Amino acid sequence: MMDTRGVRSAILMAIFVASLAGACSCDPQVPPTWPSAAAHAAQFAPQARIVVLDIASGHLLAASHLPEAARTLAAPGSTLKPLVLYSLVASGRWDPSRRIACTRKLRIAGRSLNCSHPPADPMDARQALTWSCNTYFAALAGALAPGQLRAPLAPTGLLSQTGLAPAEAIAVFHDPQTPDATRLALLGVDGVLVTPLELATAYRWLAVRLAAPHPEGTGRPPASAAAQVVRDGLQDSASFGMAGAASLGGVPIAGKTGTASPASGGQSHGWFVGLAPSDAPHAIIVVYLPAGHGADAARVAADLLAHCPLRQPQP
DSSP, X not given: OOOHHHHHHHHHHHHHHHHHHHHTTSOTTSOOOHHHHHHHHHHHSTTOEEEEEETTTOOEEEEESHHHHHHOOBOOGGGGHHHHHHHHHHTTSSOTTOOBOOOSOOEETTEEOOOOSOOOSOBOHHHHHHHTOHHHHHHHGGGSOTTOTHHHHGGGTTTSOXXXXXXXXXXXXXXXXXXXXXXXXXXXXXXXXXXXXXXXXXXXXXXXXXXXXXXXXXSSOOOOHHHHHHHHHHHHHTTXXXXXXXXXXXXOOEEEEEEEOOTTOOOOEEEEEEEESTTSOOEEEEEEESSSOHHHHHXXXXXXXXXXXXXXXXX
């Protein structure tokens, strides 16, 4: 049987490489802007909802299909993992050095959630975030009692309107009341639906807490263990891990992919959320694809980055 997912990814990659080839031929007299970069990425992926959010002000820098982004409610998939990991490590409820073995086979309440990462030794938090290990994060969910998942998510703004667009939808969230429901919700596949705008706002909240540590001698505190492990995991993910396609845009970025599909089966949708540039982030980039996978969304983000103001001019 033909691997349609592989064929589709190969076609998208070919289109993407051709797009990047054109990135270097832009008129050097016309400086790139975020709106122009979003418009270019929208040509590459016409159905993508794209949001670029300024971290400092919380204002929109650019968007494609903004009305749809405001109204689209979709399961966030693995994009929830960094948010919950940060909260549980920061509160002392999870040790990020703890290692969890993964066989890449996982089934929860009748749903197959097998890991797609390569075979690996038991992973710590940084490695699990890099490779988006479902087994690890299902174990992490065990640190939450039933009914406790709302607590780490609500402060981020993920579950409420953002004010970034008119007629916004509001996240749907059913606080899980059983261990299995908690695992499914933390993995972003059941019990929670969010908009791209809400996800952008939540990652802005996270970006503020992942700010680079202050140098010694400044009298200001260094980064917390929670900030360090999540920042490192997101940087590794978008460098060589599951979100590695985002690095092809020529701008250092930290980020996370997510893929989910209806519980009843059917077409999956894909997410990428990134912090750019990774060394001192000032923009949140969210790409949502109504049909596709997280890796596909990461390629759209790479096209955006290849044409954005952060891209260094080619000699």
